[in-house]
Amino acid sequence: MVSSTRLSYCTAALIFLAVSAAAKEDGRRVMQQIKLEAPNLSQEDMYSPTLPQQYRCDACRAISYHIHESLRKDANKIRARQLPEYEIIDKFDAVCKEKSFDGYGIRRGGNGENVLSGVGVNPPETLTLDGRSGGGGSIQMGGQQWSRRLSAMCRQLVEEIGEYDLVQKWAAEGEDTPAVWLCNSYCAATDNSTRPGEAVVPSRHEDDEMTLKEFMRRTGFKDDTFTGKS
Numbered sequence: 001m002v003s004s005t006r007l008s009y010c011t012a013a014l015i016f017l018a019v020s021a022a023a024k025e026d027g028r029r030v031m032q033q034i035k036l037e038a039p040n041l042s043q044e045d046m047y048s049p050t051l052p053q054q055y056r057c058d059a060c061r062a063i064s065y066h067i068h069e070s071l072r073k074d075a076n077k078i079r080a081r082q083l084p085e086y087e088i089i090d091k092f093d094a095v096c097k098e099k100s101f102d103g104y105g106i107r108r109g110g111n112g113e114n115v116l117s118g119v120g121v122n123p124p125e126t127l128t129l130d131g132r133s134g135g136g137g138s139i140q141m142g143g144q145q146w147s148r149r150l151s152a153m154c155r156q157l158v159e160e161i162g163e164y165d166l167v168q169k170w171a172a173e174g175e176d177t178p179a180v181w182l183c184n185s186y187c188a189a190t191d192n193s194t195r196p197g198e199a200v201v202p203s204r205h206e207d208d209e210m211t212l213k214e215f216m217r218r219t220g221f222k223d224d225t226f227t228g229k230s
Helices: 043-047 053-079 085-095 144-161 163-172 186-190 212-219
Strands: 014-023 029-037 105-108 114-117 134-136 140-142
Touching: 014 105, 053 144, 085 144, 085 163, 085 212, 105 212, 114 186, 134 140
Parallel strands: 029 134
Antiparallel strands: 014 029, 105 114, 105 140
16 A cells, blocks of 8 residues: 655656555566656646635635634533633644644545645555556645645635634534535635636656656655565
């Protein structure tokens, strides 16, 4: 089993890896090929200081996940109205820190479109080798710009509603994740908006390939991660 790889740079749309599978009965190893598809990045994806519109619905769901996880730790105090105001403010300050959104990025979704991926929303895929046919999946491209954008959107959302009102709404709505009631406007806006035009990625070709050695070098894998050789 091979976990999907997060990259913080733009690379070819298709990457092929030759990996060593389980040995056959005669002791030989069967080489398999995994196809990893990278998302096509638009100019807005790469350079916009704010989160592009098409990702805001999923971003709100990711933010609501972290809000829910934070508040449910003090659920009894919240329902009893025993959580001090300064602790409420501290909670949301912690939720909206950039480090809360480390590991988020974009990858290609099932329909070929880019989707935001991370904890609580479109989690990264796990690739499984399946006999001689190999496997496939998508590369997630992340980096500090995505955690920074999500952090900014989190602070904006909290400021618009208010920490105290968010806590009271969460308590009134029960244990459901806040995405049910918190993200309606963001998701409606995304669903009704026109998505950006064709993605722009410099110097990419559909038949670009990257060698296993080069892929390992760029992603920090050891030489024997897949092949069992040093």
